[in-house]
Amino acid sequence: MQKAEKMKELRVFAQEIRVEALKTIGSLGFGHVGGSMSVVEALAVLYGEVMKVDPKNPRWEDRDWCVMSKGHAGPAMYATLALKGFYPIENAYTLNQPHTNFPSHTDRTKTPGVDLTTGSLGQGMSSAIGAALGNKVDGRDNHVFVFVGDGECDEGQVWEGAQFAAHYKLDNLVCFVDNNKMQLDGAVEKVMSHGKGIGAKFDAFGWNVIDVADGNDVEQIYDAVMAAYDCKGQPTCIVLNTKKGKGCTFAEPSGAHSSQPNAEQWAEAIAAAEAELAAVKAQ
């Protein structure tokens, strides 16, 4: 397949994830829309093209792993895994209902395809690194991907993990920073800024750092992952410059962490995302 065609498929997949994530959160009426929307394109690249996974055998030993350390992006993971065939999409509509297998934050004990449990920020970073180490000890030729938020990088544990991964030369590890510039209380720059920048920090910790100018562009993300695969002896950090709430009519302008819009706003957002999906397909 030509790269252009592949990228078109990934754009379609990304928008399908966006539509389904919005609809599942919308079925409840409130939730973490912002941080789910910003990582949709990266998830599409991973599950649509890059990662080796088997939806029929979610714990397949030789699989690639994906850890959503910014666990509140659960709805985006759930839509992605459903569309990939891990379970019917209807299941994800039980989001946050009593006894659901689709809790707001990702949980390895509940959802097929979720590799590690996250929610307390910073922790998915360490456990993903532990998984990368375990796979290396066993001599497997696979990769572990982990998503951290730029706000999440306030957590000291992210940096404890960063020094460990570099020290142990975990080149089977790729960390995406969802650099959407917003955290719960407002702009990252205002709440807790990152000195010389997230990328500069990872660089100082001994990582290979790749800056993706548009973190919501599937082709740029794909190229960055291929470059990460070529890097040996170091873990790679891919800084995705994204928009919080990307592609959601009520969330993108505000960049809000969680949203509780009215029914009319939900209908408008879902209709707009579906129209965009039709447009991407028609390209």
Next chain:
Amino acid sequence: MSFTLIGKHEKDSRANRDGYVNAMLEMMEADPTIMHVDCDLEGCINTGKLAKAFPERTINAGIAEANAMGIGAGLCATGKNVWVHSFGCFASRRAFDQAFMSCAYAKLPVHVLGSDPGVCAAYNGGTHMPFEDCALYLSVPGSVVVDPADMAQTYALTKAITASGKFSYMRLIRKGFTTVYADGSEFELGKGVVLKEGKDVTIIASGIMVDEALKAEETLAAEGISAKVIDMHTWKPLDEELILASAKETGCVVTAENHNVTCGLGSAITRVLAKNCPVPVEMVGVEDRFGQVGAESFLREEYGLTAAHIVEAAKAAIARK
């Protein structure tokens, strides 16, 4: 379960930490999934031996306990059977959210090892003296919490925990210890050990307090008081059957722990007794205080962790019958 009680109150010439290390050396040789993660304390508990024998499976995470616990979780998710070690204060207080969420909540049964329990932290002082480590781990649903008394028991319980598949916390006396059991003694998780039979009072102890309880039994016997002595090495799951049977036999109970009594072994035993067999209970342990620096002998006296305190508590419990 077969054990041989020595109980002569004699200091052992060996370091207790080697109970853990020797068990691990044997198990790591036989089972390639077993790993040890340390936090720049290999030199303190002699796990440098593991690093030498099994360099790929002995991981030094540096002075970063929160990350170390997460590394343990991730390794466990790839099929490894993992111990994570730091001093008890840091293995509990500092990395508790990680132990709780990344490990236990995620059903990744990591084994946490906390060295220098309670007053054993001695010259490292109050900052390093955990009287609350077991309390934290008792609060984790489904956890196993263990406080071994000596090297033979440390060795046996290290093996039992490793084979258990359970999220667990084990205290580790690091250096000097008093021999309680003969080498080769066997113990079962969740099963208390009856060391002396008696009819007037039941003394239930763990860790460094087991030998104190045995000494107290001798003093009481000399005064005509018959004490039953139980080593309750496993705080959770608690041997409720043995506790209730003993309380019924003797009519009162004394608990003895190197830990804060507000949230430890005594509290756990009292919860069982209050519901099923409300007999008088006296607790020997740390009375809701912080630790402090000093020789272990001074600290044992300072916090009331001696045979004399157990004797006094036994008489008080008997008087309340």
